[in-house]
Amino acid sequence: MRNKNVLKVFKTIHKLTKEGPLTRKELTRKSEFSSGTISNHVNTLLKEDYLIEEDIGDSTGGRKPVYLNINAQRNYLLSIDIRVDGIKIYLFDLNLKPVSSYELKIAMKDFKKAISRLIEKINEVLTSENINLDKLIGIGVSVPGLIDEQREVLIFAPNLEWRKVNLAAELTEHFAVPVLVENDANCAVVGEKYQLYPEINNIVYVFIKEGVGCGVIINNELYRGTKGNAGEFGHMIVDYSKSAIPCYCGSKGCWETVASEVYILKRSQQALKNSGLTLNKSRIPELAKSNDKIKDIIKETGYNIGIGAVNIINSLSPKYLVFGGGIKKYKKYIGAEIKVAVENRTLESFSQDTEIVFSQLDDRAISIGMANLLFNNFFEIEQTKG
Numbered sequence: 001m002r003n004k005n006v007l008k009v010f011k012t013i014h015k016l017t018k019e020g021p022l023t024r025k026e027l028t029r030k031s032e033f034s035s036g037t038i039s040n041h042v043n044t045l046l047k048e049d050y051l052i053e054e055d056i057g058d059s060t061g062g063r064k065p066v067y068l069n070i071n072a073q074r075n076y077l078l079s080i081d082i083r084v085d086g087i088k089i090y091l092f093d094l095n096l097k098p099v100s101s102y103e104l105k106i107a108m109k110d111f112k113k114a115i116s117r118l119i120e121k122i123n124e125v126l127t128s129e130n131i132n133l134d135k136l137i138g139i140g141v142s143v144p145g146l147i148d149e150q151r152e153v154l155i156f157a158p159n160l161e162w163r164k165v166n167l168a169a170e171l172t173e174h175f176a177v178p179v180l181v182e183n184d185a186n187c188a189v190v191g192e193k194y195q196l197y198p199e200i201n202n203i204v205y206v207f208i209k210e211g212v213g214c215g216v217i218i219n220n221e222l223y224r225g226t227k228g229n230a231g232e233f234g235h236m237i238v239d240y241s242k243s244a245i246p247c248y249c250g251s252k253g254c255w256e257t258v259a260s261e262v263y264i265l266k267r268s269q270q271a272l273k274n275s276g277l278t279l280n281k282s283r284i285p286e287l288a289k290s291n292d293k294i295k296d297i298i299k300e301t302g303y304n305i306g307i308g309a310v311n312i313i314n315s316l317s318p319k320y321l322v323f324g325g326g327i328k329k330y331k332k333y334i335g336a337e338i339k340v341a342v343e344n345r346t347l348e349s350f351s352q353d354t355e356i357v358f359s360q361l362d363d364r365a366i367s368i369g370m371a372n373l374l375f376n377n378f379f380e381i382e383q384t385k386g
Ligand SMILES: [Zn+2]
Pocket: 234, 235, 247, 248, 249, 250, 251, 252, 254
């Protein structure tokens, strides 16, 4: 699809048919285009197989209305979610609906091994789903770390201990399709917006698990800053006292040093040092139910998260501030604490403007967001060819 206007119409139809097929008349009514424009470009899109006609209308005499829909099986997208505990692979159709998902539970610290297992798995997925490479419009890789400007190289992922790995090059060597590398929180904010808040133009997504990652949408655009990694709120300084906790980034007192699952674990281990209990991350939620010390640590972490939220709201005044990631399992302890911090310490005129919510999509936000970014990236590339 090389023609800009055809693409514009296609993207509009793609958006409008999210809830189901529509007639040409309905498309014209719901879009900014004239019936002539719709009709012209729809014909082109039908010819190129991007659209299909469905006659699903109930016939009460007369001609059945012809409904148009995206030809979902025309193309596919692969969204790869790189995590500290393994890799998740999601296949999407052109409608950006998930078709299937797979999981690789592997040790991640050895990059070479992880990537070769991933390549094997992608081949397996394509074979078992019976998808030719020419139907795949892209592979997107979401990573818990910083990426380069071209969105090809993962510069640093502290929790994976991966540094300067060219994920795009590794994958394009085996699969001749566009490969996009993106920070996981950036994907998540795009996913949440697309699925839940399509009309909202200012959203911040805070992804809290081992560390804190953030994705920022300002004026309907993913905000990347100068080199693509803007929104590292995890490293804003919330404690500059002498006792501030050192951060892997080289600084001290960063928000994520007091507002992550790692913080909860370390503090809990300290608190139970003499109790004979050995503690790991997965035991904490259960233990919190009966142990007040642990409960207090989680609540304190909630307040610490709230302090970061105050800074974000005061600086960006988003309509939604979404919290996702592993921290969500502590929602009932931290939700109220975040609200207390925000109510007491945000600029008064700002605090009512931002709604604080927990992610409803969880991990799916990342893959849905990635599929969206791939979709837009693919058509951008197509345009530059034309
Ligand atoms: Zn830091």
